[in-house]
Amino acid sequence: MKSEFNKSWASSKQPRKQVKFRANAPNHIKKKFMGACLDKKLREKVGKKTVKIRKGDEVKVMRGKFKGKQGKVGVVDIKNTRIQIDGVQRGKSKNLGGEKLVTWFHPSKVKIIILDETDGRRFKKNKNPQKIEKEKVKDEIKEDKKVVDKKETKK
Numbered sequence: 550m551k552s553e554f555n556k557s558w559a560s561s562k563q564p565r566k567q568v569k570f571r572a573n574a575p576n577h578i579k580k581k582f583m584g585a586c587l588d589k590k591l592r593e594k595v596g597k598k599t600v601k602i603r604k605g606d607e608v609k610v611m612r613g614k615f616k617g618k619q620g621k622v623g624v625v626d627i628k629n630t631r632i633q634i635d636g637v638q639r640g641k642s643k644n645l646g647g648e649k650l651v652t653w654f655h656p657s658k659v660k661i662i663i664l665d666e667t668d669g670r671r672f673k674k675n676k677n678p679q680k681i682e683k684e685k686v687k688d689e690i691k692e693d694k695k696v697v698d699k700k701e702t703k704k
Contacts, residue, residue, distance in 0.1 A: 552573055582630050583625065583630065583632075584599040585608065585656045586661070587600055588661065591663075591664065595672060603665055604622050604623065605667065606621070606661050607620070607621055607661070607662045609660050611658055613654075618634070618637050620635045630655065630656070633653055634659075638651055
């Protein structure tokens with residue numbers, strides 16, 4: 550099996566080829582795999598369901614042994630598609646007196662609770678103008694329906 554990354558690769562049903570694509574992808578493509586879902590309040594605020602994780606974001610572990618633990622993202626490893634959360638550690642040995650080691654998490658297994666907003670360009674991208682127009686039309690239709698419903702209830 551070639552270890553090169555194929556730019557013309559579209560998709561495959563075969564898991565071995567999917568794994569190969571992810572493993573051999575260059576870092577600018579692997580960066581796209583670093584997305585994590587947002588908390589419901591953040592979804593409404595940002596207008597997206599997932600966002601790429603950055604150092605400084607506050608996250609909550611959703612799967613595994615550390616489910617429910619929260620902390621700030623300390624290290625983001627794009628090459629291996631994993632993150633480190635400050636304050637979440639595991640024991641090196643099964644004994645209670647064992648040395649503490651940092652634990653790595655896959656970004657898909659955490660939820661972003663608080664975004665690090667020190668970078669002003671993170672969400673500066675404007676939406677597509679056509680989408681903005683569609684949203685305005687939808688809002689107008691909803692308002693019209695509310696007005697009609699109020700008139701009907703008064704009668």
